[in-house]
Amino acid sequence: MTCTEFIAQLDDFLDARVSASLRADLEEHLRTCEHCVITLNTTRKTIEVYRSNELYELPNALRDRLQKAILAKCKKC
Amino acid sequence: MPDIQTQGTEEIHPDVLLVNQARAGDVHAFEKLVKQYDRQVFRIAQHITQNREDAEDVVQDAFLKAYEKLDQFQGNSKFYTWLVRIAVNESLMRLRKRRTGRMVSIDEDVETEEGSMPRDLADWGPDPEQQYGQSELADILRKTIQGLPPGFRIVFVLRDVEGLSTEETAETLGLSVPAVKSRLLRARLQLRERLSRYFRNNKKGGVK
Numbered sequence: 001m002t003c004t005e006f007i008a009q010l011d012d013f014l015d016a017r018v019s020a021s022l023r024a025d026l027e028e029h030l031r032t033c034e035h036c037v038i039t040l041n042t043t044r045k046t047i048e049v050y051r052s053n054e055l056y057e058l059p060n061a062l063r064d065r066l067q068k069a070i071l072a073k074c075k076k077c
Numbered sequence: 078m079p080d081i082q083t084q085g086t087e088e089i090h091p092d093v094l095l096v097n098q099a100r101a102g103d104v105h106a107f108e109k110l111v112k113q114y115d116r117q118v119f120r121i122a123q124h125i126t127q128n129r130e131d132a133e134d135v136v137q138d139a140f141l142k143a144y145e146k147l148d149q150f151q152g153n154s155k156f157y158t159w160l161v162r163i164a165v166n167e168s169l170m171r172l173r174k175r176r177t178g179r180m181v182s183i184d185e186d187v188e189t190e191e192g193s194m195p196r197d198l199a200d201w202g203p204d205p206e207q208q209y210g211q212s213e214l215a216d217i218l219r220k221t222i223q224g225l226p227p228g229f230r231i232v233f234v235l236r237d238v239e240g241l242s243t244e245e246t247a248e249t250l251g252l253s254v255p256a257v258k259s260r261l262l263r264a265r266l267q268l269r270e271r272l273s274r275y276f277r278n279n280k281k282g283g284v285k
Contacts, residue, residue, distance in 0.1 A: 003194075004194070007194060007262075007266075008262075010262060010265075010266075011258060011261055011262045011265065014265075035195070035198045038199070038200045039195045039198070039266075039269070041200070041201070042200070042201050042269050042272075042273065042276070043265050043266065043269045045201060045276075046265060046268050046269040046272055047237050047265065049205075049206055049218065050218060050222070050233075050237060050238055050268070051237060051238060053206075053214065053215060053218055054120075054215075055120070055123075055124075055215055055218055055219050055222075056119060056120045056123035056124070056132070057116075058115065058116050058119040058120075058136075062133065063115060063116075066115060066133065066136050066137060067108070067111055067112065067115065070136075070140045070141060070144075071107075071108055071111070073137075073141055074107060074141070074144050075104055
């Protein structure tokens with residue numbers, strides 16, 4: 001397996017959506033390719049860091065104001 | 078047998094019950110749906126419009142539109158994905174208004190070759206984000222994702238941040254499943270490449 005072939009399957013591998021036989025091939029490639037190990041680990045970390053950090057928090061005061069505005073208009077519908 | 082016992086008694090999603098009550102005129106049921114999903118809608122709108130006021134407007138408009146269209150909601154998709162679709166459309170509309178004279182679509186800029194193969198192959202430490210304070214980290218993450226083409230950014234946000242499935246993301250954006258998959262891979266690789274600048278091991282006198 002080449003690195004290009006590995007990268008093509010990277011998402012499915014990360015999302016655990018590959019068949020057992022394909023997974024074995026991908027893992028075999030990883031045993032011999034440090035670059036793809038790094039790409040895999042750092043891509044996994046990229047997803048994790050975006051999932052675990054709230055970038056756009058909705059402050060409570062604004063949240064209350066928006067909720068009230070929405071519901072006031074709904075009642076008039 | 079479990080199969081036989083569950084037949085015909087499939088559990089109804091709590092959202093569907095709330096939608097039904099709201100359709101019958103119960104505004105409090107709709108209020109519960111607003112409280113359940115307003116943070117997510119705001120986040121998605123911010124990611125797409127990159128503008129705070131627009132994101133606030135999108136939250137209001139998306140929920141009002143959803144309320145008006147409740148009759149059109151069909152129980153075969155989740156209420157959340159249906160709502161997200163409305164929010165994405167409202168957000169794109171706002172983005173277009175801001176960039177007058179410039180077409181904005183989720184098909185924009187997706188032909189770039191950037192990030193299709195990894196170039197920066199330096200490893201990161203086990204907790205690279207620990208090198209930064211919370212607000213500095215958030216700045217880095219915002220700046221990095223804002224640099225992605227909108228068509229990649231939206232797919233990444235829906236799929237990886239908001240946790241929609243590939244199929245739901247495709248349905249929400251009106252894209253094919255292969256198109257979502259190819260954008261997701263490119264988005265993940267481009268973000269990884271750009272974050273490497275901040276997270277690689279030798280940054281700030283790191284491990285080695």
